[in-house]
Amino acid sequence: MSIVEGKVAVMSLRHAVLGLLAESPASGYDLMKTFDVSLAHVWPATQSQVYGELNKLTDAQLIEVVAHGPRGRKEYAITKAGRAELHRWLIEVEPTGPQRHDGLLRVFFLGVLTPLEARTFLLQQAERAARAHALYQEVADSSDWDEEMVAVYGRIALEFGLRQTAMMEGWAKWAAEEINSDRARRARDAVKEQEEKAEEQRREMQEQE
Amino acid sequence: MSIVEGKVAVMSLRHAVLGLLAESPASGYDLMKTFDVSLAHVWPATQSQVYGELNKLTDAQLIEVVAHGPRGRKEYAITKAGRAELHRWLIEVEPTGPQRHDGLLRVFFLGVLTPLEARTFLLQQAERAARAHALYQEVADSSDWDEEMVAVYGRIALEFGLRQTAMMEGWAKWAAEEINSDRARRARDAVKEQEEKAEEQRREMQEQE
DNA sequence: CCTCTCATGTAAGCAGTTACATGATTTC
DNA sequence: GAAATCATGTAACTGCTTACATGAGAGG
Incomplete structure (x- = not known):
């Protein structure tokens, strides 16, 4: 089978x-x-x-x-x-790589939140990553990485966790800043303008009736 | 429901x-x-x-x-x-973070391979990550990150992909080197010694029969 | 004796994958 | 009129989760 x-x-x-x-x-x-x-x-x-x-x-x-x-x-x-x-x-067998990251999925939809809410979310992600990193660090420090095969490859896997969480924290902090960037502000202005135009059209339609 | x-x-x-x-x-x-x-x-x-x-x-x-x-x-x-x-x-709702990484799972069991095989595996992982990184980079370069909400948060998600793949490549290369390290060599020697001891005991047992 | 740990299993249900089925509309 | 694309659905199966069930042995 x-x-x-x-x-x-x-x-x-x-x-x-x-x-x-x-x-x-x-x-x-x-x-x-x-x-x-x-x-x-x-x-x-x-x-x-x-x-x-x-x-x-x-x-x-x-x-x-x-x-x-x-x-x-x-x-x-x-x-x-x-x-x-x-x-x-x-x-x-080819590894498939990580899939289904529900934290990252949320990022795609942060547009429905206010910029402040989105920023808060990203900074929470950063903190979670920092806490996870600290936990991995503790394990790395406390374990005696002695002469065992498991230890060598376990240490390599742990290093992945350390780098992953460090990356996540840096990225989330960067992303939180990015929301305040010129690009993001311009995007929000553009959306607002469109909404106002749509609103205007709707009003005109109603007046015609 | x-x-x-x-x-x-x-x-x-x-x-x-x-x-x-x-x-x-x-x-x-x-x-x-x-x-x-x-x-x-x-x-x-x-x-x-x-x-x-x-x-x-x-x-x-x-x-x-x-x-x-x-x-x-x-x-x-x-x-x-x-x-x-x-x-x-x-x-x-708290995000759960990524789970089930079958590439990383393999790392735990690299001990069953020869050092050369393990090293090859890790370097393949590094290459895969590099290829994925290049692909993300292409998207980042080609897309016009103009004034749209999706663009801002899409760009942020893409940045995650870029950092993730860069991290993976660096880690895999580091890990491949780590296998040749003193620590790993000592671990392999220790395992071999244990196996030899076990072998000896088995022979003694057989002789007694 | 009572509680905790050790130890294995079953059953119901949800989430995700693969394959199949069907048909309307557009395009060449 | 043939092929490609648009469009929605069903059925069977695998993987994973949750909850339940049961009991033996160890330690206080």
Whole structure:
């Protein structure tokens, strides 16, 4: 399933699980902790999703149960076929890049707000970004980036978060200023003028009746 | 619906449609063109989604049909209630920020690749970002950012794209270098050592049998 | 014994994608 | 009159979220 005649479903959750199990065997419960902490901002997943995916991956023989623990605990490990699929995904499947940014979507519609409201919104975005940046910075400072593979690539991912939030803050502040720019003022004047013209026409139409 | 006792569904598609109709009346067909061009990287939507949402919004009286054209064309306009809902969403609902970045997800698992493969992957990411940046730059250069509200905020959104792609390129290049760093080399050595120890233990176990 | 953590699962529903269906109008 | 474009919709399916259900073991 999922791979039929070269046509491949996206489904990165599957590969997130495979990737985590490639590092070390774990139970669904263990994986959830990782999803809630490390992967929360990259690929969030819910408990029911993870347990469901583990069963599907087992059926597809990409992972297997290697130990049964107390309380029905099932420890999974990646299989050879699973490693191959993970490798294929990493090397051959084109990443799609980030999509669906609802903060940025709002920017397209800031014209319906007053300039003051729009400016406030953008400065709030800047602050949110700054707070997120500070949080990432804390993690970067507190963690001991020692001799582990996870650490090297985890650090690289964290650096992305740092740069992303810094970029966001700078952009939002710049955008807030831009609203007060000459260009924006001219645009607002033009819109107002059009509205006045339309109003005038409407009045004339009414007078004719 | 969708708003029950302060509990609000996310559903930004609804607000994307409201936002577009707030600027000027349009048909589903018109909106699709906007979704495919301007909003493609911010909030992609399919044709069936848009037509479905238009009907739902009409039922909810947030928009209304203002004209019937040829070929069954229905032109929609936003209502007062729709404008209020759009305003509420813009001001009161917290943006969630970007989520689900499958390129970044891959970074977490680069440990399963050889250093060379990982480096290649990151440099490909850098190139992709550079290409996207060039594309945004072309739009920025070619468009006449004249006196229109859409232009001001469209330009601001475009600037986000420019900064985002520039950040991505810089980060990916930095990351590619980081793999050759001392820290990474030490991590790889440590992993190898552990594997050798495990191998040794396995051999000892077999000898005992 | 009681509570907290560990541990796995099911069911309902919404959001998003893909594919299919249909027909009117314009353009060459 | 054929092809391209305009225009709206439905159906099936996948992915994701929310809420519910259940129970075993550990620690006070």
